[in-house]
Amino acid sequence: MIIVKKLIKRFGLKTILRGLDFSVRPGEFVALLGPNGAGKTTFLRILATLSRPSLGQVQVAGYFLPQQAAQVRARLGVVSHQPLLYPDLTAEENLQFYAQMYGVANQRSRITEVLKMVGLENRRKDLVRTFSRGMQQRLAIGRAVIHDPEVMLFDEPYTGLDQDASEMLDDVLRSVAAEGRTVVMTSHDLARAADLATRFDILSRGVILASITQAELQNSNLLTFYKQALVD
Amino acid sequence: MTDKMQNSNPPHPSLFKATFAIVKKDLSAELRSFELVSAMLVFSLLVIIIFNFALELDVKVRQSVTAGVLWTTFAFAGTLGLNRSMSAEKDRGCMDGLLLAPVDRSAIYFGKAISNLAFMLLVEVIVLPIYSVLYNVNLFRWDLIGIILLGSIGYVAVGTLLSAMSVQTRTREVLLPILLFPVAIPVLLAAVKASNGILAGADFAEILTPLNILIVYDVVFIAVAFMVFDFVVEE
Incomplete structure (x- = not known):
């Protein structure tokens, strides 16, 4: 559903995404985790057609960006903070x-x-x-x-929400995912991500450092995996 | 996700429908808040009152300065509205919401331009009778109203395009007038000249040149905006 190959995004002399490879299958719920400044929002804005890639190939729902942006937009739902x-x-x-x-x-x-x-x-x-x-x-x-939409992008949807509101949002997100949509969500909240997503990708300094599925994670802790990925 | 949407071609609304949706949204929001029109109106009234007291003119001179005072008022009030209209979209992040829609981005331009024009015309409709009373000048002439309409269209056409550019900068309040006034000089000069001619009872032949400039300016800037708006809003 989403295929990204060797994606580079530069703002002036600053390179934010450095040859990022990423793919999501239909119906998958991927949590994109990473520290501040890792490039999560920049990456999501490219997938959302709001920003153009500097180099690399981006395909969403079978359409290439930025050439077929209008077709992608019709199949995309975006929630930001x-x-x-x-x-x-x-x-x-x-x-x-x-x-x-x-x-x-x-x-x-x-x-x-x-x-x-x-x-x-x-x-x-x-x-x-x-x-x-x-x-x-x-x-x-x-x-x-x-x-x-077939594809949903969530950029830090929990920002500024209290505990009750976050729990209600969890339910809404679950119902959105349960309808078979492909979901990519960035978050700092590892506990919430662990509860919702079927796969976790760690993004840091413009590249995906590590990836693990919910099934693979069963015997370990997401926080441990996250910290280990950043240290390695 | 419903089956009908999966692997099918989702609908793309037409330019007209998307433009209409944006205009309807802007007018509904403004009807509730009166944020933009009230600011433009208060500013316009202050300007014509200040001019009235500052100039202390006799009847004859009043007639000769009317076009200048009116267009100065409309231009500054219009800039206020243009700035506010686009920055409201940007501040709430709604510009991204508009850009995410699968519509021709010219629809965003036309929608915002028509809303801005409606707000500017509304202010003008209120300002004209007040000006007439304060300055004792009859402004209710169809030819003058036609010139005001053409001048406002030109000003809003270029102003909406430039406000979409300036809103992306930190100094947008300052940048818009700096960008807009030099580009709008032809439309403002032509509008003042044509309005002056009409108020002085000049022949149609005398106002034909500024009238032609106004028409050409309107057509050219609407066409330019239609062609470049996509690039202006691109990150």
Whole structure:
């Protein structure tokens, strides 16, 4: 579903991604872990078509970037630490706007379905500016799945959430993944990542240092694996 | 994920539908907050009141400075609106939301430009009668309204494009006027000249040249923006 070969990203003289190789199979949930400045967000922005690769090959859902960016965008849902929502519109109006931008058919029923999924059905007529950070983040997931994308990218979705909100977000993320979508999530929260993902990749200084599946991890600890990968 | 979406061709909304969605969104948000229009309106009213007291003009001179005062007011208030409109998208990260949509990126330009034009025209509709009363000048003439419309379209066409560029910098509030005013000089000069001619009761032949400049400027800058907006918003 995602194939990345020898990806290099430079900003001026600074090289952020240094020949990164990465691949994700359909239906996989990959947690991309790594220290600050490792290049996680830069990498996700390239996959999200928001940034162009300097060199290398990037393929998402069978389409090449940046040449076929529009086809990729139609198949992609992105959630970042910013909810990308309009505070002066209601939850329903926000979803309606994005449904129009993605050309979603049967918008009314799809919006109801998505609001139910993120547990905000009874707040559909409320302005987003009255929502807590957790509710905004759940609605952000609703926004990202409104067009039923095949691939989902989550960039630090837990940033700024309290314990309760994080647990609710866990449930929403599980339901998103359970629908068979391919998911790539960056996170600093190893415990949450360990609970949700089926594979863990450690990214540091612009390359993938190590990778382990949930099955391989069963007899060991993700934190130990993470620390060991960074030391090696 | 539903079966219909898997391995199928997801729909791409047309340029018109995406543009309409952005305009509707901007107008709905502004109707709730009145953040942008109120700032533009207060600023415009302050400018014409300050000019009124500062100049202390007799009736004849008032007529001759009207075009200059009006377009100075519209240009500065317009810049305020253009800056705010684009930075609101950027600050909330919503620009990324727009860029992630599978639409022709010109739709983002046209949507924002039409919204900006609507806000600017709304301010002008309120400012014109107040100006008429304060300066005792009759501004309710269809030909003058036509010139104001053409001038505003040109100003917003280039302003929306440049605000999309300046919003990506840290000094956006300063950068937009620095970029915009030199580029907008032809449209502002033509609009002032045409408005002056109309208010002075000049023949149509006399205002034909500035009118042509306004029309050409509008067409050229809308076309240029359509062609380059994709590159402007690219990281």
